[in-house]
Amino acid sequence: MPEEGLSKIIELNEDLIENNERLAAKNKKDFSKYNIRSFDIVGAIGAGKTALLESISENISKKKRVLVINGDVATRIDADRIEKHGVKTIQINTGRECALNSYHISQVIKNHDLSNYDVVFIENVGNLICPSDFVLGTDKRIVVVSITEGEWVIEKHPMLFKMSNIAVINKIDLLDVLDVNINKMVNDAKEINPNLKIIKTSTITGENIQELVEILFSN
Ligand SMILES: Nc1nc2c(ncn2[C@@H]2O[C@H](COP(=O)(O)OP(=O)(O)O)[C@@H](O)[C@H]2O)c(=O)[nH]1
Ligand SMILES: [Mg+2]
Secondary structure (H helix, E strand, O other): OHHHHHHHHHHHHHHHHHHHHHHHHHHHHHHHHOOOEEEEEEEOOOOOHHHHHHHHHHHHOOOOOEEEEEEEOOOOHHHHHHHOOOOEEEEEEOOOOOOOOHHHHHHHHHHOOHHHOOEEEEEOOOEOOHHHHOOOOOOEEEEEEEHHHOOOHHHHOHHHHHOOOEEEEEOHHHOOOOOOOHHHHHHHHHHHOOOOEEEEOOOOOOOOHHHHHHHHHOO
């Protein structure tokens, strides 16, 4: 019967999410055991997650030992881009899965010596929907959107903004050529989550990258 089928799907989902949260709590403990500050970065394909990680890595790699874990469906393009900026990277290919989950991260923790790092960044698979269900065990979640996604992108994806700590609105160097109401984007983010720290950046001009780094490492 269709109802039975539906309830099975719901149970499976609840199980998946519960198991994920349990393992995420263990990941969090492992990170804190080694005094690691950890972040995961979510956002659509092309928002600028990797470009921001390149800029952040360039900014901090001389002062901090950084590990970047890159989730991607198939390639290690992002990891190779970031590694040029003096940090260690690990690529996880998720295949058919549309987001990283806490099991992926637990495997990295199991197989690498965390005592080599002060900071871990996790770039999630480009997707504004799937990562909402899967926490990874990091201290803070950063959601990245760009103004090229249109001024409605935040309003349309409230879940991701509710469960994030920092919102980056990227590609502000394009404000002159796009008809985008960035104030609406900021207000939507504030309305969805009044605790969000919101910052507008450009990885091309470097505008507010230093300020973003300060937000990441303030308490
Ligand atoms: N104009 C502009 N382009 C950017 C900016 N940040 C990233 N890009 C470009 O957007 C594209 C996607 O960036 P990428 O970092 O790969 O996005 P990701 O899929 O979120 O990791 C690349 O061509 C970047 O050069 C920005 O601040 N301004
Ligand atoms: Mg990327």
